[in-house]
Amino acid sequence: MKQSIAEKVKGAHFPPTQSYRLEFDADSCTQCRLCTETCPTSCLQWDDEAKKPYGTGLRDLELACIGCNNCEAICPADCIRVRGEYRVLEGRYKTPEDRFGPMRPLAPLNGSGPAQDAGASLEGLTETEKVIYRRRSIRLFKNKPVSREIIHRLLEAARFAPSAGNGQPWKFIVVTNRELSDEIDQACAEVTNKIHWLYNGKQRWRRMAVTLFSLLKVNQMDQRPISAMEKIKQTDGCITWNAPVVIHLLKDKRGISHPDIDVAIAAQNLVLAAHALGLGTCYIGFIASTVKYAPAIRKMLGFDYPYELVTSICVGYPKVKQQDKPVPRGPVPVAWIE
Numbered sequence: 001m002k003q004s005i006a007e008k009v010k011g012a013h014f015p016p017t018q019s020y021r022l023e024f025d026a027d028s029c030t031q032c033r034l035c036t037e038t039c040p041t042s043c044l045q046w047d048d049e050a051k052k053p054y055g056t057g058l059r060d061l062e063l064a065c066i067g068c069n070n071c072e073a074i075c076p077a078d079c080i081r082v083r084g085e086y087r088v089l090e091g092r093y094k095t096p097e098d099r100f101g102p103m104r105p106l107a108p109l110n111g112s113g114p115a116q117d118a119g120a121s122l123e124g125l126t127e128t129e130k131v132i133y134r135r136r137s138i139r140l141f142k143n144k145p146v147s148r149e150i151i152h153r154l155l156e157a158a159r160f161a162p163s164a165g166n167g168q169p170w171k172f173i174v175v176t177n178r179e180l181s182d183e184i185d186q187a188c189a190e191v192t193n194k195i196h197w198l199y200n201g202k203q204r205w206r207r208m209a210v211t212l213f214s215l216l217k218v219n220q221m222d223q224r225p226i227s228a229m230e231k232i233k234q235t236d237g238c239i240t241w242n243a244p245v246v247i248h249l250l251k252d253k254r255g256i257s258h259p260d261i262d263v264a265i266a267a268q269n270l271v272l273a274a275h276a277l278g279l280g281t282c283y284i285g286f287i288a289s290t291v292k293y294a295p296a297i298r299k300m301l302g303f304d305y306p307y308e309l310v311t312s313i314c315v316g317y318p319k320v321k322q323q324d325k326p327v328p329r330g331p332v333p334v335a336w337i338e
């Protein structure tokens with residue numbers, strides 16, 4: 001899908017989009033509000049009068065939802081789910097045709113055939129597969145410290161990840177000081193609030209600025225994180241979800257080939273090990289993507305060349321047990337060449 005310059009400058013700013021669909025059974029709702037608390041975006045809000053959650057949009061987005069379905073995973077009454085499809089219809093972020101299609105349930109043992117929602121079963125799978133499918137991003141943590149021994153175990157899982165040329169081009173900064181994590185959150189939120197302001201304005205110059213930034217930094221200007229930035233505003237700068245531990249993962253910029261890949265693999269080793277140990281994790285990309293505009297973060301974490309932040313991971317004990325039911329995901333384009 002090669003795009004001309006004309007297509008690239010079209011619709012970088014809230015393009016015409018088909019949004020996901022929220023399905024909600026009000027009769028079963030226990031009013032625990034976990035769905036709204038755990039939602040990473042501004043999509044789910046609580047209606048005090050009706051005593052139920054409702055879905056909201058953002059500018060031209062009908063539902064400001066990223067389709068993670070954590071609301072479904074956390075709901076003890078099984079009364080909420082997100083279905084349907086997110087599709088950008090034109091312009092810079094147009095969805096490729098081979099990714100068209102609604103979310104589908106998990107069906108690893110179903111060959112290439114379709115599966116019904118109820119058919120999303122983990123029966124017959126290995127323990128490793130079960131960990132992969134049951135892991136969810138956790139954003140509600142118990143106020144309970146994680147022991148050094150357990151953190152060490154996670155770091156060991158990361159250390160034993162594969163890396164290009166066995167270069168092991170990583171460094172980990174473990175922050176268990178919540179006050180420091182709060183300060184980092186605030187410095188990061190200052191930047192996300194500015195991006196949110198720029199992106200949300202209707203003035204022509206702001207739209208032109210977003211278009212220009214999207215030409216230069218296509219990965220940074222997608223409209224979906226804007227709904228997460230809206231949530232950051234609503235929660236007064238909560239970036240790392242009050243987690244008792246935040247592990248920052250850095251790369252040695254001079255690492256062989258693509259050190260970001262090495263660090264990402266180490267990160268996922270850590271995340272899966274954490275899940276297997278009963279811990280919850282949530283990747284935080286906002287700190288790495290804003291650190292260049294907020295040098296104070298670099299100072300607070302005390303790192304310098306040759307290290308660069310790749311991602312951060314919140315770690316802690318989940319406040320509530322997530323439902324073990326795997327959630328659906330979008331269709332994946334696979335080309336078989338035999």
Ligand SMILES: Cc1cc2nc3c(=O)[nH]c(=O)nc-3n(C[C@H](O)[C@H](O)[C@H](O)COP(=O)(O)O)c2cc1C
Pocket residue numbers: 040066067068070135136137138139282283284285286287311
């Ligand atoms: C590189 C990366 C960066 C992410 N950044 C954030 C973030 O800043 N804040 C957040 O709440 N979640 C963040 N996430 C979590 C994603 O929103 C989440 O993985 C996705 O919605 C799928 O949900 P699941 O992890 O529960 O399957 C990030 C995930 C990845 C892989």
